[in-house]
Amino acid sequence: MILRLGIALVSGILMGLTPAPLNAWFLAWFALAPLWVLIVKNPKLASTHRLYFILQPLLWGIGYHGLAISWITGIHPMTWMGVPWLASLAIASFCWLFIALWGASLVITWATCLSWINHKFKIFPWLRVLIGTALWCGLEAFWSSGALWCASLSYTQSPHNLLILHLGQISGYSTITAAIVAVNGLIAEAWINRKDTKKQHSSASLQSTFYWRYLTTAIILLIGLHIVGFQLYNRPLTQSTTTALKVGIIQGNIPNEIKLYPDGWQRAIEGYTNGYKTLADQKVDAILTPETALPFTLSELKRGSFYSAILEKGVVAWLGGFGEHGRSITNSLFTITGTGNIFSEYDKTKLVPLGEYIPFEEFLGRLIDRLSPLDAHLVAGSPSQIFDTPFGRAIVGICYESAFSEHFRRQAAAGGEFILTASNNAHYSKSMPAQHHALDVMRAIETDRWAVRATNTGYSGIVNPHGKTVWLSGINTYEIHADTIYRRQTQTLYVRWGDWLTPVLLVGSAIALLFYIFGLKIEINRR
Structure with missing residues (x-):
C-alpha cells in the first residue's frame, strides 16, 4: 500500500514540474497515467478501503497543485502589514494548503467517479478513456465556474508548447485538457494490458495485441494533435x-x-x-x-x-x-x-x-x-x-x-x-x-x-x-x-461557440455508456 501511495505522490509531483517556470511540459503527457492505473487495477478498493483509495488521488492532487501553486507562500513575511512573523507564516501556510486541497478535491472527485463507473459496469478500456476524459473536462469546467480556480491541466503546456496551445482556438483550454487526459488514459490502458499479459499466458497474444493498440493510438493521437496545432500555428497573421x-x-x-x-x-x-x-x-x-x-x-x-x-x-x-x-x-x-x-x-x-x-x-x-x-x-x-x-x-x-x-x-x-x-x-x-x-x-x-x-x-x-x-x-x-x-x-471557433467540447464529451460518453449497458443486458438475456 505504501508503494501505491508513493507512486501517486511522485506522479503528481511530476505533473507539478510542468507549469512555468520549470516548464517540463512533456511530463504532462504521461504523469497522470500512474494514477489511472492505480484506480482501474483494483476497482473494489473504493468500496472496501475508502480512506486508502481517497489517499491516492489526494496525494496526486497535492503533488500537482501543491507544487504548481507553491508561489503563494511568497506572501510571507507580511510584517510590513503589521502581521507578526509567526502569524504571517501561518497565514501563508493556510493559503497554500487550502488552495492545494481545493485543487486535489477535483482529482479525488474524478477518481471516485471513474472508479465507481468502472466497478459498477465493468466497462472496456476504450469507453473508460472516453469517460475518464469527459469527467476531467467536466470537473474543470465546474471548478472554473467558481471563485477559486486552480491549475487546469491545460496550462502545463504554456508558454512553450505553442503547437498544442493552438488547440485552444477550437474549444478553449478544455481541448488541451482533453488531449492530455486521453493520451494519459491510453498509455495507462496499455500498461494495464501489459501487466495482464504476464498473468494470463493463455491469452498472452490477444493481450499483447491490445497493449500495442492502446500504445499506438496514444502515439498517433499525440502526434496528430500536434499536427493540427501546427496547421493553426502556421496561419499567417494579416496585419494592416x-x-x-x-x-x-x-x-x-x-x-x-x-x-x-x-x-x-x-x-x-x-x-x-x-x-x-x-x-x-x-x-x-x-x-x-x-x-x-x-x-x-x-x-x-x-x-x-x-x-x-x-x-x-x-x-x-x-x-x-x-x-x-x-x-x-x-x-x-x-x-x-x-x-x-x-x-x-x-x-x-x-x-x-x-x-x-x-x-x-x-x-x-x-x-x-x-x-x-x-x-x-x-x-x-x-x-x-x-x-x-x-x-x-x-x-x-x-x-x-x-x-x-x-x-x-x-x-x-x-x-x-x-x-x-x-x-x-x-x-x-x-x-x-x-x-x-x-x-x-x-x-x-x-x-x-x-x-x-x-x-x-x-x-x-x-x-x-x-x-x-x-x-x-x-x-x-x-x-x-x-x-x-x-x-x-x-x-476563432472557441470565441464563437465557447467550450462546446466538454458537453459533447459528457453527452457522448453518457450515450456510449447507455449503449454498452443496454448491449450487455441483451447479451446476458441471450445466454
Whole structure:
C-alpha cells in the first residue's frame, strides 16, 4: 500500500514540474497515467478501503497543485502589514494548503467517479478513456465556474508548447485538457494490458495485441494533435497598417512593502509620471500601467502630477487605480483621454480569494484576516462589462482574471480587438509572474488577439496571436517599453461557440455508456 501511495505522490509531483517556470511540459503527457492505473487495477478498493483509495488521488492532487501553486507562500513575511512573523507564516501556510486541497478535491472527485463507473459496469478500456476524459473536462469546467480556480491541466503546456496551445482556438483550454487526459488514459490502458499479459499466458497474444493498440493510438493521437496545432500555428497573421496601435508599457517596480504608504506613493507618482512623459515623447498612441499603479481614487488622481502630465502630453492612458462606488471601492482600469476625461472604466470581476476577499467569510473570517491592507471593502465589477477605448473595444483582465478563459472569450465575442492585462504580482515568489505570463499566452491564442501586459514588478510583455512573446520585461526592475500591436476582429471557433467540447464529451460518453449497458443486458438475456 505504501508503494501505491508513493507512486501517486511522485506522479503528481511530476505533473507539478510542468507549469512555468520549470516548464517540463512533456511530463504532462504521461504523469497522470500512474494514477489511472492505480484506480482501474483494483476497482473494489473504493468500496472496501475508502480512506486508502481517497489517499491516492489526494496525494496526486497535492503533488500537482501543491507544487504548481507553491508561489503563494511568497506572501510571507507580511510584517510590513503589521502581521507578526509567526502569524504571517501561518497565514501563508493556510493559503497554500487550502488552495492545494481545493485543487486535489477535483482529482479525488474524478477518481471516485471513474472508479465507481468502472466497478459498477465493468466497462472496456476504450469507453473508460472516453469517460475518464469527459469527467476531467467536466470537473474543470465546474471548478472554473467558481471563485477559486486552480491549475487546469491545460496550462502545463504554456508558454512553450505553442503547437498544442493552438488547440485552444477550437474549444478553449478544455481541448488541451482533453488531449492530455486521453493520451494519459491510453498509455495507462496499455500498461494495464501489459501487466495482464504476464498473468494470463493463455491469452498472452490477444493481450499483447491490445497493449500495442492502446500504445499506438496514444502515439498517433499525440502526434496528430500536434499536427493540427501546427496547421493553426502556421496561419499567417494579416496585419494592416490601418489597425496598428503603438502602445507604451510602464513597469513601476514598487515593492508591496512600501506601495500603500507615503514612500511608495511618492515613488509611484514619480516613476509613472516620468515614464508616461518619456513614452509620450516616443509618439505612442496609448500607455498602459499595472494594476493599482497609482493606489488612489479618481478624485485624488486628478490632483496629482500624473494627471497633469496627461493634460500636458495629450496621450491616452490606461491607468490602474481604485474606483469609488458608494462606500466601497473597486480595483479598476481607467481610460483617460488626452484632455483628461474618463472615457471608460473597467472594474475587476474576479477578486482574489484570501487576498481581496475571504471565501466563506462567515466561517474563515476569524481564522485569517484579509491580506489586503486597505481599510475599504473591495467589491467586484459586473461580469458583463465592456471596455471601449478611443481605438476600439478592448478585452481587459486584471491580475487573477487571466486564469478564466471564458472572461476573455466573452469580451472577444462582444467585439474586443486586443487584450490589455494589468497585474501587480509583487506579493508572491518569482514563479507566479512566469505562470501569469503563461496564462496570458493561452488567452492570446484562444481569442486570436494581440495581448499587452503591464505588471508592477514583472513580467510585463507583448504577446502576438500565435502566442509568441514579442517582448518580455525583467523581474523586479523599473522598465518602460513601446511596441506596435494590431487590432483584430477575427473570431476563432472557441470565441464563437465557447467550450462546446466538454458537453459533447459528457453527452457522448453518457450515450456510449447507455449503449454498452443496454448491449450487455441483451447479451446476458441471450445466454
